[in-house]
Amino acid sequence: MVESKSNRIALYVSAFLVIILVLFAILRDNAESITLKEATKILKDHSVKSVVASQDFVYLKTDKEVYKIASSQVSPEMFIDYKVKVKSSSNIYFYLLVLVLFLGLGTLLFKWLQKNKLINTQNIKNGRFSSLPEHSQPVESIKSDVTFSDIGGISDVKIELEEIIDFMKKPKRYKSFGARMPRGVLLVGPPGVGKTMIAKAVANAAGVPFYYQSGASFVQIYVGMGAKRVHELFTAAKNNSPAIIFIDEIDAVGKKRDGQRNDEREATLNQLLTEMDGFENSSGVIVIAATNKIDVLDSALLRAGRFDRRVFVELPTNRERASILSKYLEKVPHELDVNSVANMTVGFNGASLAALVNEASLLAIRQHDFQVTIEHFHQVKDKVMFGKKKLQILSNEQKQYRVTYQAAKVICATYFDLPFEKLLLSNEKLTPATDEPLIKHELESRVKMLLAGIVACNIKYNEHTSSAKGDLDEAKEIVEKMIQDYGMGSSLIVQESEKEILMKKLYDETRSLLESLQSVMKYVEGVLNERESITKVDVKKKIDEVL
Missing domain, CATH: 1.10.8.60 (Helicase, Ruva Protein; domain 3)
Structure with missing residues (x-):
């Protein structure tokens, strides 16, 4: 606090000195003093352009210089050939006006820099002037108001984390058994599953300060700033322990070191590793980090003693x-x-x-x-x-192709019981893609649904539209994975023409299915023409009648 006050005083003194120097430069008399003989000479030579008289001096201005001579040394007869101007004392007001303008421009410049975040006002208030925005701001904890009751569907995750909460509330109970608190917990899961909310809920349940940082905030263009920020974060948490540090998207700073030079990123990662190693068992600080790319994290970050526990947060059931x-x-x-x-x-x-x-x-x-x-x-x-897409304006012919295309897709999706509730004529996608482990016949059913629109248009019109590209690309991708990655071809060793054979087989089976359900096709096309939507229940009811 004393240092901050001293810095502030030094800043004010420096500003005052700058103003004094500016005033001195403006008001200083730069005229060269000359003798009466020299003055008489240049007046007779007619090299003087103007004469200005003040109370103490007479100023002689030539093309090159301005000279002055004491008023007591000259007589009015010397200037009979010149028009003498009297120097008014009001010039001081001119200089004061210049000073006011100078200060005004300085204030406007300061406001512009502040608005564009090129200077940090908080640093100036604390006695530090820096052109770096917010990097020097003190790390402060936030109060979490998120509870586990606010988050649905994480019962398994909650069980994993309750032990850590209990440890932070009753550390002596665990220390009596020689157990130590995990130094780090890594939350792993796809985006949007609530990893940040879970960390906040842990902090709220434990009743401890919560320090939030994103991994990207450590990656600075200024050398050393990332490592400095890491050190400040851990120091603040230790000074307020027990506490929780949460680092979101830690893969931004903790990627594998692959030998390519990135000194700033590596220095930041090394500082993070050092800080986590520097924890004492009694520090009362735990680091929770979140990522959806655990495979890109550096092995040193994942070893025991740093992130001791990994909690996988999956998509909700x-x-x-x-x-x-x-x-x-x-x-x-x-x-x-x-x-x-x-x-x-x-x-x-x-x-x-x-x-x-x-x-x-x-x-x-x-x-x-x-x-x-x-x-x-x-x-x-x-x-x-x-995402919302702008719907195309279809001609009557294009709409009929669209109706047939969508009718075939909804029939196949219903027949194979794929997850959906309702189809709209404007649907780009019918059922969501999934990364869950799928059986071969489930993958084949999805490919048939994706091919159904093309098949139906080829049956009815002997051609199909370009809008089938998205479904066709997805169908090819699934077949590629089935043969290349999943070993679902005729043998585990990939054959040259396996993909083409499987695609043709699925196409032919889809054609046979739709040809056998032509009455259902007519019914669904009629409903789509009339209402531009149909539910899975309605389609299933019609298929059950036929079969």
Whole structure:
């Protein structure tokens, strides 16, 4: 505090001295003193351009210089050939005006730098002047108000973390058994599953300070700043222990060192490794980090003694989705069966479910409905999953191709019981892709659904449209993985023509299926022409009648 005050005083003194020097430069008399003889000479030579008289001096201005001579040495007769100007004392006001303008421009420049974040006002208040924005700001904890009850569908994760919470609350109990608290916990999972909220909930449950940093905030263009920031973070946490440090997207700073030069990134990673090694068992600080790319992390960061525990946060199951949706629907007027919404949201993460409920609520408001219904969820589901796309204006012929294409896809998806609830004529995608382990026949069913539109158009019109590209690309990708990666061909060793053979086989089987369900095709096409949408229940009912 004393040092900060001294720095502030030094800053003010320096500013005052600068102003004095500027005033001295402006007001200083630069004229050269001359004798009466010299003055008489240059006056007779007519080299003087103007004469200015003040109370103490007479100034003679030539092309090259300005001379001055004491007023007491000259007589009025010397200047009979010149028009003498009297120097007014009001010139001081001119200089004061210049000073005011100077200070005004300085203030405007300061405000511009502050607005564009080229200087840090907080540093100036603390007695430090720096052109680096926010890098020197003190690290401060935040108070977490997130509880585990606010997060649905993480019962397994909660069990893993409750031990750490208990350790931070009752450290003596564990130390009496010779146990030490894990130094680090790594939360691994895809984006949007709630890793940050889980870390905040741990801090709230343990009742300790929570220090949040993103991995990207350590990666600076200024040499040494990343390592300095890491040191400041850990020092602040130790000084306020017990505490939790949460580093989001740690892969931004903790990538594998591959020998290519990146001195700043490596220095930051080395500092992080050193700080985690420097923990004492009694420090009371635990590091929680989150990543969705554990495979790119440096092995030194993953070894025991740094991140001792790894918690995998997966996409929510059907039951967990229902739990999450119940949380988000608490304040939304509805009479929904939450399980129905959960069934139609396979592949959704927590963030997507929150967005889905919000979009359904907004749609209900736009349509002036009193409550949210399942129909609202059907209408906004694709917008949340795939993003809103501008619909093309189709001609009558193009619309008929589209109807046939979509009718075939919905029939195949229903026949093979793929996860979806409703198809809209404008759907770009019908069912979400999944990375879960799938059996061979499940993958084949998905490929058949993707090929169904092409097959149906070729049956009815002997051609298909270019809009099939997306489905065709996905079908090729699945077949490629089946043969190349999963060993699902005729043998485990890949044959040259395996992919072509499998694709033709699936195409022919899809054609046979659709030819046998032509009455269902006509029914679905009729519904799509009339309503531009159809549910899985309606299609299944019609297929059951035929079969």
